[in-house]
Amino acid sequence: MNIKPDSIRKILVIQLRAIGDVILTTPVFSVLKRNFPTANIHFLTGQGMHELVEGLPEIGALFTLPESGNLLQNLQFYFNIRKQNYDLVIDYQCTPGTAFITWLSGAAFRIGWKMERRQWAYNLYSDANIERVYVSYQKCRALKLIGVHEESRMLRVKIAENQYPIVDNFFREHNISRENLLVNITPKGKRPARQWFPEKIAELADFLIDNYNAVVFYNRAPGEEKYASEVAALSKNLIHILPLWPLSTFAAFLDCIDLHISYDNGPKHLAMAVGTPTISLFATDFPDLWNPMDKPDHPFILAPVPCRFCRLKKCPIMICMKKVDVSDVVAKIQEIPKIQSKIS
Secondary structure, eight states: OOOOGGGOOEEEEEOOOOHHHHHHHHHHHHHHHHHSTTOEEEEEEOTTTHHHHTTOTTEEEEEEOOOSOOHHHHHHHHHHHHHTOOSEEEESSOOHHHHHHHHHHTOSEEEEEOOGGGTTTOSEEEOGGGSSSOHHHHHHHGGGGGTOOOOOOOOOOOOOGGGHHHHHHHHHHTTOOTTSOEEEEOOOOSSGGGOOOHHHHHHHHHHHHHHHOOEEEEOOOTTOHHHHHHHHHTSSSOOEEOOOOOHHHHHHHHHHSSEEEEESSHHHHHHHHHTOOEEEEESSSOHHHHSOTTOTTSOEEEOOOTTTTOOOSOOSSOHHHHTOOHHHHHHHHHHOGGGHHHHO
8 A cells, every 4th residue: 555645644653562662663763754754753652661762853742651540531541642633553562452542543544463353443454573573674564554665673762861960970979980891781581481590690790890890780670679689699799780760761871881681671672772782692582583683783692492482481491591601691792893892
């Protein structure tokens, strides 16, 4: 379907969660703006996620889904969506709630993933989400339904300048110099099957500190303070556990360091968006979906075990993670061009 650019005056893009999925949606905004230059692009996302995209020049308005069960507040939100008179709605979340919002918008063109249970909400269905390509490409390929064939993987976030002094103050309080190799590690994840073992993380942290004069940080989510402290206690060196910063401050922190190491998670995609090198440990998911395969600053490790890509949330044997040694991570670090000067 070819649509005249001037016939699309108002667009709503929906991606409520999670951090990585929101960041992987950002290339769509520039693609839409180039193909529909006069359109006003709005974005609907979840609470807290707006901090990452607020200020991107293509986004004309930003909405967050109300979290309270207040019926009046919800009705006001739905009414506000309806009165926007969107011409095009693109729902990348495709939950029952976002499907309802898409249908309620009354837009002439309503794009969603091809899911039998949701087809009542959309009149254009894409199956690009089943293709084995980088997720940002999948999102762009959904736009082929309206005649847009451009693809992008340029992840972007907008960091407010007032967030950097917070990071600078943290560095000063802990006598941290940017001359050192600054490395952030995520010790815990929502899916235990993806997690590396605490003793391995501690061994890696000590190697980086002893051999590269690194400063190592652990980031954590709410409720993970005890776990992060226990992992940090396994190291013979000092590990800095980050405060529970808002996403905007954490993004500024990631922009100030040299390397982020984790499983495939939101902080990894956030680090990529700000241009910080990453190393990802994969086990249950396909790297080509969640990692750019040709960028030397973003290598990944995938253990050659027969049960990889199992998609399990929990695993009783974890042979994929047992196969990953500290030496494997160090070898990847040594390959990253952006940090060669700090480890030579």
